[in-house]
Amino acid sequence: MSDQLSIPPDGRPYHDQPQWRNDFPIDWPQDELVARRDFTKFLVLTSFAFVVGQIWIAFENFSRKRRGQPPIRPIAKLDAIPIGGAITFAYPEPHDDCILVRTAADRFVAYSQKCTHLSCAVTPEIEKNCLHCPCHHGYFDLATGAPTAGPPRRPLPRIKLEIRDGAIYATGVEVRA
Amino acid sequence: MKRSFSREQKLTIVNGILAIVAMIVIMQLWLLSATMNAFLGGDESVIVPAAVGSLVCLLLNAGLLRYIYLMERR
Numbered sequence: 367m368s369d370q371l372s373i374p375p376d377g378r379p380y381h382d383q384p385q386w387r388n389d390f391p392i393d394w395p396q397d398e399l400v401a402r403r404d405f406t407k408f409l410v411l412t413s414f415a416f417v418v419g420q421i422w423i424a425f426e427n428f429s430r431k432r433r434g435q436p437p438i439r440p441i442a443k444l445d446a447i448p449i450g451g452a453i454t455f456a457y458p459e460p461h462d463d464c465i466l467v468r469t470a471a472d473r474f475v476a477y478s479q480k481c482t483h484l485s486c487a488v489t490p491e492i493e494k495n496c497l498h499c500p501c502h503h504g505y506f507d508l509a510t511g512a513p514t515a516g517p518p519r520r521p522l523p524r525i526k527l528e529i530r531d532g533a534i535y536a537t538g539v540e541v542r543a
Numbered sequence: 544m545k546r547s548f549s550r551e552q553k554l555t556i557v558n559g560i561l562a563i564v565a566m567i568v569i570m571q572l573w574l575l576s577a578t579m580n581a582f583l584g585g586d587e588s589v590i591v592p593a594a595v596g597s598l599v600c601l602l603l604n605a606g607l608l609r610y611i612y613l614m615e616r617r
Contacts, residue, residue, distance in 0.1 A: 395550055402557045403611050409564045413604045416571040420594040423575075423582050427590050482583070520584050543584030 370396065441466055441476070441527075441534045452490045454479060457525060457536045464525050465490060465497070466534065469508065474534060476525035477511045483518040497522065511542075547617045556614060560607045567600045574600075 371393040374383050391397045436458030447453055452467040463479040467490050477497065479487045486501035496514065497506040504516030511522035526538040548556065578593040 395554070399550065399554050399557060402554070402561055403615070406557065406561045406564050406608055406611060409561070409568050410601075410604045410608045413564070413568050413571055413601045416568070416575050417594070417597045417601045419575050420578060420590075420597040423578055424590050424594050427582055427587055431587075520580070541583070541585030543581065543586045 435538055436536075438528070438535050438537045441536050444529065444532050444534060447474075447534075450492050452492070455536070458539060463487065464536070466525075466527075467492065467508065474527055474529075475508065475511070476527055476536065477506070477522035478525070478539070480522075481518055482513070482520040482522060483516070488522065548614065553614060557611055560611055564604050564607055567604055571597050571600050 370380050370391075374380065374387060380388060389400065391400055439457060441455045441457070442453055447466065447468045449468055449471055452465055454463060454465050456462055457464050464476055465479045465488065466474060466476040468474050469492070477488075481488050481499035481501065481504055483499065483502055483504050486499050488497040488499045488504075488506060490496075490508065491498050492508065495508045497508055497511070499505070499516065499518065502517050504518040505514045506512065506518065506522050507514050511524050513519060513521060521542045524540040524542065525536050526540060528535045528537045574593050574597055578590060581587075581589045581593075
């Protein structure tokens with residue numbers, strides 16, 4: 367290490383010094399080199415964290431595929447929802463809040479209630495024909511669930527519906543890009 | 544015979560490697576956010592290729608870091 371400016375207290379060369387003296391150098395130029403090397407090491411650790419994130423997404427996707435289609439489940443009786451009315455329900459899991467809106471006598475739409483921006487609960491504004499997220503003022507089209515204004519970029523997951531024997535059933539979830 | 548670099552040369556090499564690693568990490572960040580967006584939107588086709596791509600980036604970064612340590616030992 368002929369590039370070193372200072373001499374260690376015991377006078378021995380730097381390659382005979384303990385590791386800590388090389389890791390915490392006194393000389394500014396050597397310190398600059400070590401600091402950048404350590405920053406590069408930190409960036410490589412960040413790179414590793416991103417790979418862990420990618421693997422986690424792949425694992426979640428695998429679990430989602432293994433779960434398969436959600437079960438068919440009744441939501442409400444037809445006459446329980448007035449025209450222009452809405453109810454909330456949980457589907458397919460108890461913590462998956464959804465909203466069902468009756469837009470006309472024979473027309474129902476249902477979506478996940480979680481905003482696709484940051485998962486706040488959306489509320490229907492039927493007179494404006496939209497769903498509104500009050501957190502960051504995101505708006506979704508009531509007929510399609512597509513984002514129309516504000517931060518959300520993805521449509522709301524649509525709950526597939528079926529009407530049988532005077533009742534409405536949830537039959538699946540359509541996640542859309 | 545492997546040549547030994549002066550400190551100025553080492554610093555230049557470390558700076559260059561740092562810049563490359565930083566660019567790769569930024570690309571990985573973009574890849575992760577794009578993959579998450581695709582996953583939440585129900586698009587499964589990009590998930591595995593993106594994970595492989597990110598792993599290749601990590602291996603490249605680890606190789607560059609290893610080169611820095613090997614260079615310092617010379």
